[in-house]
Amino acid sequence: MKLDYFFDPFCGWCYASAPALDAIAEAYPHALTMQPSGLFANTGGRPVSSMADHAWRNDQRIAELTGQKVTTEYRDLVLHDPDGVFDSIYATRAIVALGEIDPSLEPKVLHELQTARYVNANDTANPAVVAAVAAKVSGKHGHSVDKDAFAHILANDVFGLSA
Numbered sequence: 215m216k217l218d219y220f221f222d223p224f225c226g227w228c229y230a231s232a233p234a235l236d237a238i239a240e241a242y243p244h245a246l247t248m249q250p251s252g253l254f255a256n257t258g259g260r261p262v263s264s265m266a267d268h269a270w271r272n273d274q275r276i277a278e279l280t281g282q283k284v285t286t287e288y289r290d291l292v293l294h295d296p297d298g299v300f301d302s303i304y305a306t307r308a309i310v311a312l313g314e315i316d317p318s319l320e321p322k323v324l325h326e327l328q329t330a331r332y333v334n335a336n337d338t339a340n341p342a343v344v345a346a347v348a349a350k351v352s353g354k355h356g357h358s359v360d361k362d363a364f365a366h367i368l369a370n371d372v373f374g375l376s377a
Contacts, residue, residue, distance in 0.1 A: 222253035239318070307368050
């Protein structure tokens with residue numbers, strides 16, 4: 215059996231499915247292949263504020279239907295950040311890079327990036343934020359990733375990470 219999961223780290227509906235993905239990743243770790251689509255990657259610095267109200271309405275609907283937590287801090291600090299951008303490229307790169315180290319890290323870092331964004335109101339369009347989350351996840355699972363070096367790798371699309 216092979217399970218391909220196509221997603222974008224900034225997709226609210228993908229966040230909605232996080233509990234199911236966690237269960238699949240645990241039950242079928244060798245069958246699951248993560249396929250980040252890049253749907254919201256390389257958007258050219260599209261301001262998140264340009265779609266904040268639309269995103270918040272969708273996120274509220276997702277929370278209502280699924281019980282996934284979405285905080286007002288996320289709305290206020292991420293969606294309404296006047297300098298914020300809506301671009302999932304760094305999160306996408308991090309998932310792919312950690313998958314090169316250990317494929318089982320991919321669903322774990324996705325979930326932590328989603329929690330960092332929707333619950334903890336961290337700007338996961340920022341490579342330093344993404345790198346800190348990735349370093350934390352990899353460290354929990356026996357892999358050492360230097361967050362500063364990883365942030366550089368993410369920001370500059372330099373792959374060659376060794377762990």
